[in-house]
Amino acid sequence: MRPVAFTGHGMDRADHVRAAPDRLAAMRARPDARLVMLDGLSPQIEDNALVLASLADVPAHAELVFMGLRDDVPLFARVLGEGDTRPAYEQRFNHALLAMLSPRDLALYGGTRSLVDWHARHRFCARCGAPTQIAKGGWQRDCPACQAQHFPRTDPVAIMVVEHSGRLLLGRNARFPAGSYSALAGFIEPGESIEEGVSREVLEEAGVTVRDVTYVASQPWPFPSQLMIGCHGYADSDELAIDTTELEDARWFSRAEVAEAMARGRDSTSFIAPPPAAIANLLLRWWLERD
Numbered sequence: 001m002r003p004v005a006f007t008g009h010g011m012d013r014a015d016h017v018r019a020a021p022d023r024l025a026a027m028r029a030r031p032d033a034r035l036v037m038l039d040g041l042s043p044q045i046e047d048n049a050l051v052l053a054s055l056a057d058v059p060a061h062a063e064l065v066f067m068g069l070r071d072d073v074p075l076f077a078r079v080l081g082e083g084d085t086r087p088a089y090e091q092r093f094n095h096a097l098l099a100m101l102s103p104r105d106l107a108l109y110g111g112t113r114s115l116v117d118w119h120a121r122h123r124f125c126a127r128c129g130a131p132t133q134i135a136k137g138g139w140q141r142d143c144p145a146c147q148a149q150h151f152p153r154t155d156p157v158a159i160m161v162v163e164h165s166g167r168l169l170l171g172r173n174a175r176f177p178a179g180s181y182s183a184l185a186g187f188i189e190p191g192e193s194i195e196e197g198v199s200r201e202v203l204e205e206a207g208v209t210v211r212d213v214t215y216v217a218s219q220p221w222p223f224p225s226q227l228m229i230g231c232h233g234y235a236d237s238d239e240l241a242i243d244t245t246e247l248e249d250a251r252w253f254s255r256a257e258v259a260e261a262m263a264r265g266r267d268s269t270s271f272i273a274p275p276p277a278a279i280a281n282l283l284l285r286w287w288l289e290r291d
Contacts, residue, residue, distance in 0.1 A: 005277035009107035011068040018137035027074040065138025114225035159185035164235040171250035207241025219279040
């Protein structure tokens with residue numbers, strides 16, 4: 001199975017440096033330290049690589065996140081004035097830009113985007129409302145008023161391929177391009193396991209009871225900051241009861257239809273498969289390739 005997009009950053013996160021202000025300052029002062037350059041929350045790209053600039057022109061008071069060491073080079077990112085306030089489903093990546101970057105540059109960008117966006121949207125304490133301050137190399141924000149500590153969040157999302165009699169359940173919502181179908185997905189709620197989240201989401205969206213849920217793979221998805229947890233399960237019945245507030249349509253697809261969609265891309269006559277960078281694409285490939 002090929003690497004999942006947004007993974008493989010190849011860095012030493014160097015947590016011991018984050019917690020030591022003197023060591024962090026020394027990293028920031030190194031002449032080879034580099035800043036991951038963003039245009040808002042989009043990557044700046046030159047010669048098919050992320051632009052990494054010198055820190056020489058960065059003001060001393062600027063809030064910087066220490067991303068870690070890559071090839072022993074300290075990498076930082078600058079916190080923006082504001083984050084992306086759009087709902088997650090509206091935060092679409094430019095797939096042409098995505099294809100230009102190497103896997104480790106894409107992973108570095110994904111982590112950078114998530115952290116910079118989180119800082120921009122968490123400048124005030126959720127407990128008392130006072131302004132917060134960057135801490136631990138950017139992997140924490142502290143409230144000087146009530147001493148609360150705030151940490152970057154990652155929202156777990158279950159995404160699943162559900163099987164019945166050799167066919168796969170896929171769905172689409174109104175925001176998808178015409179003809180596109182993908183794996184069902186939904187946020188895991190407080191107080192439930194991954195398996196319970198999978199079962200609940202499929203039952204709510206498609207009216208299908210799922211059993212024997214197993215884990216396949218995961219993907220950090222930085223729009224804004226989710227952990228996609230890819231799973232597989234079996235349905236007891238192929239009868240559907242679609243929640244049209246969630247899905248525009250859901251269908252069972254044969255192995256031949258899934259294979260044709262994966263092989264022919266937008267020329268497929270069965271459906272248009274998820275883009276290669278999405279874990280849903282990996283799940284369909286995994287299902288086709290498994291014994």
